[in-house]
Amino acid sequence: MKRLIVIFATTLLATSLFAQGLKVGDKAPDFRLKNVDGKIVSLSDYSKAKGFIVIFSCNHCPYVKAYEDRMIDLHKKYEPKGFPVIAINSNDPEVVPEDSFDKMVERAKQKLFPFVYLFDEGQKVYPQYGAARTPHVFVLSKQGKEFIVEYIGAIDDNYKDPSAVKEKYVEQAVDALLSGKKPSTTETKAVGCSIKVKK
């Protein structure tokens, strides 16, 4: 299938257009969203955090399912260092019933999510961030009272085989921030499920 890719590369002209939403370097808006434990969560609640790994996620998407264990590992590794995972489900449950709040509670229990799993009720947060798919990661650094976007994109470069991953994009970005540097890779792309809205 490599051949298919080469053909695309050589035949399609690049029309560079920036997607809507946040770009690296922008200030990320805070939010107030309900967690699976019923509590309302905001970024500003985390007084000790140095930043966040915000992941637009959901229940139903096979790509999310492929990454759930890696999301858990990310939180376990980086929450103690000041970068907790914040998972947000922005799908409209009327379009995908599997992504309802009740189903989120079930999934979080089933997988023992150590991170918060928030429901973007009314789908207000994902457009502000410019999240387009699940999973879609935004690494933020906290600077004073502001949250700055440092990385946007995929968790790593191999959705289907964690052992074949060569580039751990999110880990590299957070490690760089923890050592006082800027991430070297700031944007990546991956296939994912579109965020589901009514048409």
Add this chain to the structure above:
Amino acid sequence: MLEPMLKPSNDTVLVINFWATWCAPCVKEYPYFERAFKEYSSKKVRFLMVSLDFPSQLEKSLLPFLKQRDSKLPVVLLDDPDQNTWINRVNPQWSGALPATLIYRGNQKVFFEGPVDYEDISANIDLLLTKP
């Protein structure tokens, strides 16, 4: 094998759809591509459905789906996990969310991220077919 099919040509319109059987909006729009495939069978239009089903699900999901539909639409399975590289090559505007559709002829092209309906497909094919 795929090369002659995907090379942009000045007299043929190419319609490429990125989809997967697990993607509900993709499955919903699949019949529109089948309809267009039939409608334009006598015109210079080629179709290619690029599946992003997980290769491990080929026997369980993709093949039964195609068999059940008895579809004549050409389908390929794209198995390249290095998506950060190839998504931009397909189109820099594309975030990677499914479905996505590309309709082009020569160096003129239209790109859709998100679902399309039959009119989106047919109107753009008509437009590209009538361009000099």
